[in-house]
Amino acid sequence: MRKANFWKFLFFALICSIVVAGCSNEKNAGSETGQTDSGKGKASKDKEIVIAVNENFISMDPHNTGDTNSNSVQSAMLEGLLGFDKDGLITPVLAKEYSVSDDALEYTFKLNQGIKFHDGEDFNAEAVKVNIERIMNDKSLRLNSRGFNLITNIDILGDYEIKFTIEKPYGPMLTRFGAAKMISPKLIKENSGAIPKSPVGTGPFKFVEWVQGDHLTIERFDDYWKKGERVKRITYKPVPENGSRVAMLKTGEASVIYPLPAQNLKELEVNKDVVVSKIPSTIARYVSINTMKEPFNDVRVRQALNYAVDKKAYINVVNSGFGLPLDSIIPSKTIYYVNQGVYEQNIEKAKELLKEAGFENGFTAEIWGNTNSDTMKGMQFIQQQLKEIGVKVEIKSMEEATLSDEIYGAQTPEDTKLQMWYVSWSAYASDITNATKPLFHSESFPPNGSNTAYYKNTDVDEWIDAANSTGDTSKQEELYEKIQSTVYKDSPWIFLGVDELLVGTRADVEGIYVETGGGINVSNANYK
Template sequence: MKKTHFWKTLLLIVLSAIVVVGCSSKESSSEKKPGTKSGDKEMVIAVNENFISMDPHNTGDTNSNSVQSAMLEGLLGFDAEGKIIPKLAEEYSVSDNALEYTFKLRKGVKFHDGEDFNAEAVKANFERIMKDDSLRLNSRGFNLITKIDVINDYEMKITIKEPYAGMLTRFVSAKILSPKLLAEGNDKIAKNPVGTGPFKFVEWVQGDHLTVERFDGYWNKADRVKKITYKPVPENGSRVAMLKTGEAQVIYPLPSQNIKELESNSDVKVEKIPSTIARYVSINTMKKPFNDPRVRQALNYAVDKDAFISVVNAGFGLPLDSIIPSKTLHYVKQEEYQQNIEKAKQLLKEAGYANGFKTEIWGNTNSDTMKGMQFIQQQLKAIGVDVNIKSMEEGTLSDEIYGAQKPEDTKLQMWYVSWSAYPSDTTNATKPLFYGGSFPPEGANTAYYKNDKVDKWMDEVNKTADEAKQDEIYSNIQSTIYKDAPWIFLGVDEILTGKRTNVEGVNITPDGGIDVTNANLK
């Protein structure tokens, strides 16, 4: 998503993965060819879900974000540890009262369409977000901006109306688009992004592939592959087969059940890293019987979290023992919901559901999601809760959940899903998910959870720069929400990736993004 890595220069022998792109074509397998030029190399990356939008100011899924980060950049970025670093801004500073952000911009940068990158371009992007409350980033800090001062072509100052602890991370998320593209409207932006990144957009065939091409005018010179084709492949076995044959050079995520098989393959390398990806079932707290916290707690006591890690993740991961993963700043471990069937049944009886009830769980069509939903279905059956599984293609699912509608009108009951944020970004790990003002489509609070104390704390924590105070407030937030149980708290992933051994410069970030800034084939 937002990181830059520097790698060794190209070796004499390279792999050429010839990708024939089109609705009816298939990628041919990669094979080593002596003398292949650097400029001819192409890469295929197979992922588990479709992409939803290429609009960086209105994106809610990690796969779309990953592809965008190949083409688009923000003023700031993240390094491999999730720390904020300069990107399109060479320098930045924050005033003592945390209300003014000053940026000195990188000179000589061009957009893919030839337009100059400068302070006016940044201003146009930020004003777009500020003026359109349908964009996700509007409610994530940009609605606090009161003034944008262009000091000169390469220096600017942003003023916000009140301190906001997560504002720097918003300058990472707000990728800068060409002003010429902005003038063409939202539909064009969502399907044909134009930025300043190391790769430029080529084409997007919905459900089949999205292709980007190396931008030779990129400000940070390095040897990179000529093209990258991203292919959504929801079925685990198909992704693994593509990696083994060389039809894909990278697959993410790598299905945990295939690790031993792939580790014994000399043409493949398996990588494992800790993550900030939380797995959970979002429970619509506005719908009966889920409006009773005893019912939600019962669902948590019914599910064996260790078995979830073992069965669904093949043992790779840890139980989710707070509302945020343990790698996230301000994390505080909670008293975990250990499986206790009798306690779960007693809670249901107290809530008036001694004989259980029927409900529905939604999820996308990828193999791991189906396995997870089937696990939940089996676990809840033990306490008399009859769960019907409804799987949908990712775009359809997103429309159903985030389509503009009143909370009381949504059909959503339970959603098997995940959320990730950078380790340093506790705001993004909590506020979009649990704040009373973050109901869809404004945010990702798909539990429709609202607690006045939590809302007050979240407002307060984002206005203080005192780390000790932040620790105290986030501790209160975590303990309160965990007891209220708006989710079935499941697990935290260990990220598993499969790569061909000749792949360099492709890195998976802690939040599950794919960084291809220096993608290469040796």
């Protein structure tokens, strides 16, 4: 999830993220600029913060990550040349300056000096080169096909200056440098197989241990290059069951829970020990439909599924009223968004479309999803809704890592057993490329991307490629309008909703916030 600062962000008056712990903006700003708060008690330095999330983590490899939970943890340990501020705008991180040539083919970075990786290795231009070459040379990495396969030359201009040349203009290239978080070159060269399980970066926290399905622990890096008071340890615990997360927050066993179940909102809002935050998001909820498998290869069937589902009821039943219907292929806060109009529930129209497609009596289908409570509720809702048009849905829930293997392990559309997948996707509001190409371009079929609908439309492919190859914002706007209109009519998804995020935090914790894309930022996590 990444962004480019040369785009015009007309809508960024909205706050991109919210500080969960209720600390003042002034305190956060002071921490981010390296100032310390001498008022913090020494005892807080040795405490631990526990964060309970609803899903397991999949990988700690920042160059090959597709889920928000994993990316959140990585962001505490690893940093990129660039990053993003709370308003979603690109900002220098490991690079102190950057420039782009007039023809948008050369990207030059001047690096901050005196930075160490957690294993003592120096951060410099050579370390950057090792990281980017890893992405360029390994086609199995997700970032490879997202701009880094366009790099033709890497020139080290000095110990702390580096230039990249790409073969053709690529609009979101700057955002990709934000996504490419830096790993210790020693780890890449000597033990790259350990990266997914125990990464080594330059961030404010360093990796300690990961017990799959139970917890992942990180610890404060005392030699971090940005000074500030931070908690000693943070432990992330995957807790799929909603009630268990809420109980942990109430007792203090967890300092933060995300997401906070909507049905528990009222009871927690009156709890003096808890702070509840509501955050507008860019998270789209949908059911991915395999367009290459019968009967889903008929657009009439896919449209029928959309007309069968009551989107407002979905928001009310599954999200307890928090959120909005998804009325395009991207959420409304995404740049170049155009409202396509909601597929309003129309059972008769849905049945008519099925009849035209030769399925007057319906059919049986399978829907996949992970094991967390909200996902189960969502799949059960879809099951009930589609029953009204004669479509019998069988639910198959899997632990997150197993589900990922089943979906992304298939090498071709013919190999996959996937029919429908209840899932979500998020991208930074300014990163229109990441909100479209990985999901709707035919080059993005698994395992290369997240086009799990196996959607292929040659016009859409050409429009996406053209939009990514120009810096002309008016041209991009025109192209993305056509992309949205065409894909929405083709219905590779059942379009459901856009989340409003709910987060619960203990009142004595500060410096933690959730981004609109769902990532948890803990860079300045501490006790008050």
